[in-house]
Amino acid sequence: MGSIQLTHHFRPVALEHASRLINHGPTVLVTSAAGDRRNVMAAAWSMPVEFTPPRIAVVIDKSTFTKELIAASGAFGLCLPGTALADLTYAVGNQSGRTVDKFTLHGIVARTGPVLGVPLIETGCAAWLECRLIREPHAEEAYDTCFAEVVAAAADERIFANGHWQFRDDNVELQTIHHLGGGNFVRAGGVLCAQP
Ligand SMILES: Cc1cc2nc3c(=O)[nH]c(=O)nc-3n(C[C@H](O)[C@H](O)[C@H](O)COP(=O)(O)O)c2cc1C
Numbered sequence: 001m002g003s004i005q006l007t008h009h010f011r012p013v014a015l016e017h018a019s020r021l022i023n024h025g026p027t028v029l030v031t032s033a034a035g036d037r038r039n040v041m042a043a044a045w046s047m048p049v050e051f052t053p054p055r056i057a058v059v060i061d062k063s064t065f066t067k068e069l070i071a072a073s074g075a076f077g078l079c080l081p082g083t084a085l086a087d088l089t090y091a092v093g094n095q096s097g098r099t100v101d102k103f104t105l106h107g108i109v110a111r112t113g114p115v116l117g118v119p120l121i122e123t124g125c126a127a128w129l130e131c132r133l134i135r136e137p138h139a140e141e142a143y144d145t146c147f148a149e150v151v152a153a154a155a156d157e158r159i160f161a162n163g164h165w166q167f168r169d170d171n172v173e174l175q176t177i178h179h180l181g182g183g184n185f186v187r188a189g190g191v192l193c194a195q196p
Contacts, residue, residue, distance in 0.1 A: 029121060041092055
C-alpha cells in the first residue's frame with residue numbers, strides 16, 4: 001500500500017483489519033466506474049464474510065447502474081459515510097446514475113483507488129474499502145449478492161485507529177450511519193463494553 005496518496009486524516013488499514021470496518025453493518029456508498037462512466041449508490045446491506053483474506057458481501061440489485069458498471073469492471077468501492085453525509089446517502093440511493101453523473105451533480109470529490117482505480121470518497125466518510133469482485137453468477141442472479149475481496153482499505157485516524165473503531169463525543173460527524181428505512185438513520189456511537 002506504499003503508493004496510496006492519502007488526504008487529510010486518512011491512513012491505510014491493514015488488510016487483516018479491513019473486515020472490521022463493516023463488522024457493525026454501516027450503510028455504505030458503493031462506488032464504481034467503467035470506461036468513461038462512474039457512479040455511486042447507497043447500500044444498507046453489506047457485511048464481512050471472511051477476515052483473512054478480507055472478503056465482503058453486498059446486495060446490489062441487478063437493475064442498478066452500479067451493477068452494470070461492476071459487471072464490466074470487476075471492481076467497486078465501499079465508502080462509509082459519516083453523519084454529515086446522511087442527506088447525500090439518501091439522495092444517491094434514490095436516483096439512477098444512468099442519466100446523471102451523481103459525483104458532478106452533488107459535488108462529490110473522488111480519489112482514485114490505489115489498486116483497482118475505483119473512485120473513492122474520503123470527505124465526510126470514515127473509511128473506504130477497495131474491492132475486487134469475486135464472480136459468483138448464481139449468487140448475483142438469484143440473490144443480487146456480490147462477493148468481493150478487499151485489496152486496499154483506509155480510514156480516518158480520528159475514528160478508526162490501531163485496527164479498532166473509536167466512537168467518541170468529539171467525532172460524531174464521522175460516526176457511521178445505519179438505515180432504519182424511509183430515510184431515517186441511527187448513528188453508531190452508543191458503545192457498550194461487554195465485561196468478561
Ligand atoms: C439508505 C438506502 C439504502 C439502500 N440499500 C440498498 C442495498 O443494500 N442494496 C441495493 O441494491 N439497493 C439499495 N438501495 C437502493 C439503491 O441505492 C438505489 O436503487 C440507487 O438509486 C441505485 O443507483 P444506480 O442505478 O445509480 O446504481 C438503498 C437506498 C437507500 C436510500
